[in-house]
Amino acid sequence: MDDSSNTNATTAMPQKNHSYDDHIDHHFHSNISQRHQHSTTTILPLNSIIIIIISIISLVLILSIFLIIVMLRRLKSVKKHGSCKENSGIHNTSSRFIAPTTIDLNASPADVKGNCLYGGSMRKPASAYRGVQVFTYKELEFATDNFSEANVIGNGGSSVVYKGVLADGTVAAIKRLHRDRKQGERAFRMEVDLLSRLNSPYLVELLGYCADQHHRLLIFEFMPNGTLQQHLHHPSSEYRPLDWGSRLRIALDCARALEFLHEHATPTVIHRDFKCTNVLLDPHLRAKVSDFGLAKMGSDKTNGQISTRVPRTAGYLAPEYASTGKLTTKSDVYSYGVVLLQLLTGRVPLDIKRPPGEHVLVSWALPRLTNRDKVDDMVDPAIQGQYSKKDLIQVAAIAAMCVQPEADYRPLMVDVVQSLIPLAKNFNSVNSPGFLRFHRQSSGLKY
Incomplete structure (x- = not known):
């Protein structure tokens, strides 16, 4: 019985050990499998992130290269057509x-x-x-x-x-x-x-x-009414003589033109050749200044003066400009004064056919402009009787100031404009048929 019992015990022992070993082996392999799965799940997302980053970097590089190529082409095009x-x-x-x-x-x-x-x-x-x-x-x-x-x-x-x-x-x-x-x-x-x-x-x-x-x-x-010169000195069926109201408005328009050049242009512009032939008239006898070929800009000025070659326009040049070549806006003011005298008297700036003492318009007119008794005798015969004595004296006074020999005594064009505005506004329209026609067909100019 003892031997049998031992034999059974001995036989039973290996079976028990085998089951334990199987359990251990299963547990060991299960742990390895779990670690492998964990390792796999850890590695896969990392690879995906690396691939995504590489893709983004590649895309950015491609876009950058494309933008550089486009910019280079545009730069080349700008250089080619820059002019x-x-x-x-x-x-x-x-x-x-x-x-x-x-x-x-x-x-x-x-x-x-x-x-x-x-x-x-x-x-x-x-x-x-x-x-x-x-x-x-x-x-x-x-x-x-x-x-x-x-x-x-x-x-x-x-x-x-x-x-x-x-x-x-x-x-x-x-x-x-x-x-x-x-x-x-x-x-x-x-x-x-x-x-x-x-x-x-x-x-x-x-x-x-x-x-x-x-x-x-x-x-x-195109200015259909020609030049002021033609109306004042060469009247014809095409260019009729100007009445007093038209002359006042032309004087104001010219003053506004020079005021614009002197005060509102940037830089300041000096016309340098202002005269009757460079004043053009539109269908309503409103004036516009032309011919800027000899103009000078203020950027060339030194201490308010410009050294320049004097144009050959006799009778219109300011004394200091004719003698020294020094040009300022007051040189234009003098030329404007000569044109205003032409509007007032109907005479040309230089006329050797006239009696001695009357050859040069400014020299003849200056002492008469401030004489109330003599100013009537200066007026162009074509406009006698169309003006009031008060208006005539004021226009004569403006002209006298503009043609002063000393530049410092001449007014600014802005002051001339302000002096002429009330004269043009208050003129009796009955004496100037063109005035009513102008207002019916206004060209947009102002007084």
């Missing part, structure tokens, strides 16, 4: 200032046809402001019937002015400068520069220009 960029400007319907353009007279005809000259983009602007346009020589030939003599409306030493009809039907005055004249070239540059920046109802409007090869032409608004 056609439009300068920014300020536009005002009453007194427009347009940023100055850079003049390039060596541009090819292709630049003209492409509306890319003087460094400005000549895109067609809004209808409220047409802007300065570029014309080809062929277009202006067509507009003037091949510059026909029948269309000549003015002839000066450096240019010929033609009446023309542009392609859009606009009637214009086309000024053709003579070739091979350095002064004409300078005048062309100055007029384009100034009138493309400055605009006032009292300045003639520049519609466009042509710099096609060696041709230099300026296109202005």
Whole structure:
């Protein structure tokens, strides 16, 4: 029994150990499997994050390269077409200032046809402001019937002015400068520069220009009543004599034009050649100042004066300007005074056909302007009886101040304007038929 019992016990022991070992082995493998699964679940998200980061970096690099390529192409395009960029400007319907353009007279005809000259983009602007346009020589030939003599409306030493009809039907005055004249070239540059920046109802409007090869032409608004010179000194069926009311308004318009140039233009502009032939009249006999070829800008001034070559316009030059060449705004005031004397007397500034002592208008008129008894005798016979003695004396006093030999004694143009406004407003419209016609068809000018 003992042996049997031992045998059974011995036989039973290995079975018990085998079951324990199986449990341990199962637990061990289960732990390994769990650690493997945990390791796998830990590694997979890390790989995904790395892949996402690499993808984002690659995308950013591709976008950066693309943007760099686009910017380089645009920069190349700007350099290529930089001469056609439009300068920014300020536009005002009453007194427009347009940023100055850079003049390039060596541009090819292709630049003209492409509306890319003087460094400005000549895109067609809004209808409220047409802007300065570029014309080809062929277009202006067509507009003037091949510059026909029948269309000549003015002839000066450096240019010929033609009446023309542009392609859009606009009637214009086309000024053709003579070739091979350095002064004409300078005048062309100055007029384009100034009138493309400055605009006032009292300045003639520049519609466009042509710099096609060696041709230099300026296109202005057409003024159907010609020049003040024609009305005062060459009256005809086309250019009738001016009545007193019209002369007052013309004097005020001219004063406003010079006031604008001296006080409101930036920089200050000195006309330097103000005279009757440069005063144009519109359909309502309202005046606009033209011809800025000899103008000077205030940026050239030193202590308020500009050293410059004196133009050859006898009778209009201020004494200090004629003798020293020193130019100030008071030089324009003197020239204005001479024009005012012409409006008052109907005489030309220099007339050697008159008796001794009357050759020079200013010298003859100055001692009479402040004499109440003699001022009546100075008045142009064409307007006698149309004015009041009080108004005549005031106009004479203004003229006397403007033509003072000493520049410091001359008034500013703003003071001249303020003095003339009440005279023009209070004038009896019955004595000036053109006054009522003007108000029925107002051109927008003010007193």
